[in-house]
Amino acid sequence: MKAIIQLSVLLLLFGGAWFGLSRIDFVERFRLYDISNKTEQKIGDAIVKTIKQTEHMIADDSTTAVITKITNKLLFANRNIPHATIIHLVKSKEINAFALPGNHIIVYTGLIEHCDSAQELCGVLAHEMAHIELRHVMKRLAGEVGIAVLASATTGNSQVINGILKTLSSTAFERSQESAADEAAVKYLVHAQINPAGFAGFMHKIDTLIAQPEIMEWISTHPNSKARAEAINQLTANIRQTYMPVVDFADWKLLKRAAGQ
Amino acid sequence: MNSLFSYRPHDQEAEKASNGYLMSLIALMAGMPLPIINLIATVIFYLANRRGSYFVRWHCTQTLVSQFTLLLFNSIGFSWTMAILFSHTFISNSYIAYIITVILFNLVEFIFTIIAAIKTRKGIHVEWWFSGEVAHLICKQ
Numbered sequence: 075m076k077a078i079i080q081l082s083v084l085l086l087l088f089g090g091a092w093f094g095l096s097r098i099d100f101v102e103r104f105r106l107y108d109i110s111n112k113t114e115q116k117i118g119d120a121i122v123k124t125i126k127q128t129e130h131m132i133a134d135d136s137t138t139a140v141i142t143k144i145t146n147k148l149l150f151a152n153r154n155i156p157h158a159t160i161i162h163l164v165k166s167k168e169i170n171a172f173a174l175p176g177n178h179i180i181v182y183t184g185l186i187e188h189c190d191s192a193q194e195l196c197g198v199l200a201h202e203m204a205h206i207e208l209r210h211v212m213k214r215l216a217g218e219v220g221i222a223v224l225a226s227a228t229t230g231n232s233q234v235i236n237g238i239l240k241t242l243s244s245t246a247f248e249r250s251q252e253s254a255a256d257e258a259a260v261k262y263l264v265h266a267q268i269n270p271a272g273f274a275g276f277m278h279k280i281d282t283l284i285a286q287p288e289i290m291e292w293i294s295t296h297p298n299s300k301a302r303a304e305a306i307n308q309l310t311a312n313i314r315q316t317y318m319p320v321v322d323f324a325d326w327k328l329l330k331r332a333a334g335q
Numbered sequence: 336m337n338s339l340f341s342y343r344p345h346d347q348e349a350e351k352a353s354n355g356y357l358m359s360l361i362a363l364m365a366g367m368p369l370p371i372i373n374l375i376a377t378v379i380f381y382l383a384n385r386r387g388s389y390f391v392r393w394h395c396t397q398t399l400v401s402q403f404t405l406l407l408f409n410s411i412g413f414s415w416t417m418a419i420l421f422s423h424t425f426i427s428n429s430y431i432a433y434i435i436t437v438i439l440f441n442l443v444e445f446i447f448t449i450i451a452a453i454k455t456r457k458g459i460h461v462e463w464w465f466s467g468e469v470a471h472l473i474c475k476q
Contacts, residue, residue, distance in 0.1 A: 077468035084465050088408065088436060095432035 114212060116228040117238070118176020122162060124235050125180065132163035132183065137332040140325045144192060147320055148200055151266035155203045163333075169280070172242050173202040173211050180243070186333035188283070189276065192320035196263060197273020204258035210251045215241065249298070256302055260309045269317040270310045277303035344390040344458045351387060352394035353456035355380055356448045359398050363445065371410075377402045389476050394455055396474045398448070401466040405444055412437045 125131070132138075141161050149157055159177045166182040173179050179202045181195075189195045205211055215224055218241055219234070227234045246252070256273075263270040281299040320326075344352070355377070362376030381395040412434055419426055451461040 077465060077472060080465040080468055084404070088440065091439065092429075092432050092436045095435050096429045098428065098432070100428050100431040101426065 113225065113228055115176040117215075117224065118174045118178045120227055120230055120235050121174050121239055122176075122178050124232065124239065125162065125164065130165040132165055132332055134332070136328055137163065140321060140329045143321055143325065144196060145199065147268065148196060148203060148262055148266050152203075152262045155207050155262065159203060159206065161199065169283075170243060171198050171202055173205045174242060175211055175215065175238075177206055179203070179206070183333035186329060188279065190279075191272050192326050192329075193263075193269050193272025194276040194279075196266075196268045196320055197259060197270065197276055200259035200262040200266075200268075200273065201255050203262060204255035205247065205251070208251070208254055208258060210247055210255065211242065214247060214251075218245075252302070253305070256306055257309060260306055264310070264313055264315050267316065267318040268320055270306060270313075274303045274306040274310070277306065344388070346458070348388045348390045349456055349458040351384060351391045353452045355384070355391070355395040355398045356452035356455065359402055360445065360448050360452070363441075371406065374399075374402045374406045389474070390460075393470055393474045394451075394461075397451075397463055397466045397470040400469045400473070401444060401448075401463060404466065405441060408437050408440060 141163065145159065145161050149155055149159060156177045159179060161179050161181055163186075164180055164182050167184045167187075168182045169184040169188055171179065171181045171185050179199065181199070185198065186195060189198075215238060219238060223234055224238070227238060247255070259273060260270045263273060277299045281303070321329075358380045359377045362372055365372060365376075377395075377399050381399050384391050384395050387395075415430055415433065419430065447463060451463070454461045
């Protein structure tokens with residue numbers, strides 16, 4: 075009997091120490107899943123190469139110029155976002171946008187088609203930039219794919235690259251990461267004098283478009299859009315800022331036309 | 336001296352009992368990554384002394400029980416590490432916390448073993464938490 079009591083105390087001690095220590099975020103503190111920028115860049119470039127081979131990219135000068143103008147507006151106002159961020163436009167009816175390793179962001183033209191203003195598009199871009207800046211992309215990949223497997227993507231392992239692409243384009247981030255990205259996106263937009271109401275408006279809109287099959291990808295990777303739109307509105311309620319147009323009407327029309335063609 | 340032993344152990348007995356603890360220490364250092372090594376060494380020493388005096392048998396049993404208890408914790412840590420290295424299991428906070436806890440418990444056992452080896456060599460009876468109780472149940476005079 076005494077031995078059983080002593081064993082129980084021993085197990086409780088062990089369990090208590092284990093539980094107590096597991097409350098410490100070792101993974102974050104020691105940056106266990108941080109991969110060198112060079113490796114991250116290689117992985118991102120390999121994925122973009124695959125997308126370019128399999129998808130129809132929009133790369134004409136006039137459209138690229140408008141996208142660059144919009145992107146620069148966010149980048150120049152927010153020094154913390156990696157300035158090498160590149161936006162790639164993919165011709166697709168699908169409404170989706172996602173960040174890749176190595177500061178690449180993929181935007182489907184279906185998403186631009188559903189944006190009623192450049193502010194809405196900026197909101198989505200700022201959100202994806204926030205995922206990059208907060209290192210959500212690499213943390214998620216390291217956790218879901220594994221560092222060893224991830225490293226093999228740098229050698230052009232197509233199976234791994236396709237797996238990463240599928241993970242990033244069709245699965246959601248953790249809810250806390252989405253909220254953090256929304257919050258950061260609002261800051262980026264305000265710094266760039268872009269009205270965050272457009273971002274909230276887009277979230278509201280996709281909530282109402284849920285019945286359409288092409289919207290499903292974005293919905294599935296960005297759940298609770300309505301609640302998040304309200305959270306964005308709350309964040310911006312007390313901000314006093316003068317907002318400026320992102321691009322002129324002609325540029326926005328040009329982009330919409332390119333997306334809709 | 337504990338009342339359990341009504342006699343003062345002979346110098347030879349004290350040396351053998353102390354060697355039981357030392358054996359587990361040496362084996363622990365030799366087979367560090369493989370948790371089974373130190374247990375095997377302790378079992379061999381226990382079997383070799385199972386016909387020895389009560390003092391020697393009792394202390395060999397205490398070491399054995401202690402090693403066996405640690406083996407269970409160590410084996411889980413070992414299997415978890417292998418799963419991380421060779422399958423799709425990822426390093427998590429729980430894993431790191433488990434390994435630290437196991438290392439702490441092993442360290443405590445290591446220190447207690449050194450103390451026990453020194454004391455038993457002097458013929459002093461040392462009784463550990465849990466392992467001592469089980470040794471009483473297993474080892475009869």
